[in-house]
Amino acid sequence: xxxxxxxxxxxxxxxxxxxxxxxxxxxxxxxxxxxxxxxxxxxxxxxxxxxxxxxxxxxxxxxxxxxxxxxxxxxxxxxxxxxxxxxxxxxxxxxxxxxxxxxxxxxxxxxxxxxxxxxxxxxxxxxxxxxxxxxxxxxxxxxxxxxxxxxxxxxxxxxxxxxxxxxxxxxxxxxxxxxxxxxxxxxxxxxxxxxxxxxxxxxxxxxxxxxxxxxxxxxxxxxxxxxxxxxxxxxxxxxxxxxxxxxxxxxxxxxxxxxxxxxxxxxxxxxxxxxxxxxxxxxxxxxxxxxxxxxxxxxxxxxxxxxxxxxxxxxxxxxxxxxxxxxxxxx
Numbered sequence: 001x002x003x004x005x006x007x008x009x010x011x012x013x014x015x016x017x018x019x020x021x022x023x024x025x026x027x028x029x030x031x032x033x034x035x036x037x038x039x040x041x042x043x044x045x046x047x048x049x050x051x052x053x054x055x056x057x058x059x060x061x062x063x064x065x066x067x068x069x070x071x072x073x074x075x076x077x078x079x080x081x082x083x084x085x086x087x088x089x090x091x092x093x094x095x096x097x098x099x100x101x102x103x104x105x106x107x108x109x110x111x112x113x114x115x116x117x118x119x120x121x122x123x124x125x126x127x128x129x130x131x132x133x134x135x136x137x138x139x140x141x142x143x144x145x146x147x148x149x150x151x152x153x154x155x156x157x158x159x160x161x162x163x164x165x166x167x168x169x170x171x172x173x174x175x176x177x178x179x180x181x182x183x184x185x186x187x188x189x190x191x192x193x194x195x196x197x198x199x200x201x202x203x204x205x206x207x208x209x210x211x212x213x214x215x216x217x218x219x220x221x222x223x224x225x226x227x228x229x230x231x232x233x234x235x236x237x238x239x240x241x242x243x244x245x246x247x248x249x250x251x252x253x254x255x256x257x258x259x260x261x262x263x264x265x266x267x268x269x270x271x272x273x274x275x276x277x278x279x280x281x282x283x284x285x286x287x288x289x290x291x292x293x294x295x296x297x298x299x300x301x302x303x304x305x306x307x308x309x310x311x312x313x314x315x316x317x318x319x320x321x322x323x324x325x326x327x328x329x330x331x
Contacts, residue, residue, distance in 0.1 A: 004063060005082075007305050009160030012056040012152070013177050014311035019048055020183065021318055038128050042140040046148045049181070053152040057083070060160075083155040086207040092277050096201070096210040099277070100217035102270040103197065107218065109259035110190035112252055118323065121186045122222055134227045141223050146216035153178045153195065154202045154211045161303055162203065167286070168293040169303040174199040180315040185323050194218070197270075203286040204278035 061079060068076040080086060111120065129137050153174060161170035178195030179188040198211045205211075271287060278285045 003164075003301065003305075004067070005060075005160040005163065006165055006301065006303060007307065008056060008060045008063075009157040010303075010305045010308035010311065011059075012053060012156055013315075014307040015052045015056065016049065016152075016181065017311045017315045017318070019052055020181075021314065023048065038132065039136060039140055043144070046144050049152050050148040053148075053156050057156060082159055083151065084159045084202055084206070084208045085155065086209075088205050088207045088209050089280060092205055092210060092280050093213060095273055095277055095280070096205075096213050097217065099201070099210075099270055099273040100214040102266040102273070103194070103214070103218060104221060105259050105262040105266045107190045107194060109256060109263050110193060111186070112255045112259060114186045114189035116249065116252055118184070118186045118326075121184050126226060129223065129226060130230055134223070137223050137227070138220060142216050142220040145219055146212045149178070149181075150198070150208050150212045150215055153181075154198055155208045158199045158202060159208075164301055165303045166293060166296045166300045167203075167289045171196050171199045171203070171286070171290070173303045173308070176312070177315075180312065180319060183319055183322055184326075185319065188319065200274060200286040200290075201277070203289070204274050204283055205281050206283050207281075210277065 057079070060082065064077060064082075068074050111122075129141065132140070157177060158170060158174045161174065175192050175194070175196030175198075178198075179192030182188055182191050198214060201214060202208055202211050274287065275285050277283075
């Protein structure tokens with residue numbers, strides 16, 4: 001049973017990777033009606049994540065039913081428990097809000113470090129985002145990704161790891177897969193760490209709901225900031241885009257230094273909030289669990305399987321090819 005839950009999680013990532021690789025090779029007119037407009041493009045990218053996840057959940061449900069019928073002594077896992085869709089206390093959700101805010105500096109720090117080597121991908125979509133209404137942009141960039149991606153990565157993937165796999169491997173690999181899914185080095189740098197933190201939040205709360213809320217707050221920061229800047233100064237966005245081209249390494253190093261110092265403080269605060277949420281929900285503090293990871297080595301299995309190795313290899317190759325193509329073409 002332990003290997004089945006893990007293998008289902010790994011199978012999903014392999015399927016997702018194959019889908020992401022295959023889609024660009026489809027005929028140009030195959031999705032023309034959907035991709036002809038920006039909202040359709042955003043929706044389509046999220047559907048590529050959620051539809052394979054739903055298909056794999058159906059596979060899990062069927063195999064769980066067959067296994068429990070063949071082994072009557074085995075207690076059946078409910079689908080909500082498997083996907084970590086559990087109720088949490090309102091106080092835990094309220095604590096999640098300042099927890100998410102404390103993640104702003106570390107994410108900005110990692111983004112700045114990546115910009116020493118690659119461009120900021122989010123800024124490249126700025127004008128496209130501002131072409132939409134604020135509510136539509138918030139829905140497509142904050143709400144939809146938060147629900148779909150947390151269901152897939154913290155619900156389906158991490159939910160399959162956490163019971164039977166070693167804690168450190170489960171959290172790190174969940175973050176790694178989340179980072180690789182974004183397909184570029186800039187976003188990989190901070191989504192890798194962000195994915196691990198969200199997995200720890202799920203472990204602390206026993207539910208994906210705080211992770212969904214945190215994901216939504218983090219994504220909405222960009223949307224809200226852009227529209228406020230546009231309202232206060234219509235030329236601010238052009239100035240922001242031009243500043244990315246003219247920024248020197250010294251500017252980035254200064255930004256990195258400031259946000260590194262700020263991140264030390266906010267990460268300590270986030271750790272305290274994570275501990276409070278775990279205690280509030282009657283869960284074990286995930287930070288303490290990670291410290292005691294060696295105790296789980298003998299009684300729990302590794303997250304790795306053949307499908308995960310293949311999926312990670314393909315996804316890493318896709319990311320490297322994308323960065324190389326961007327470097328050679330300048331696009």
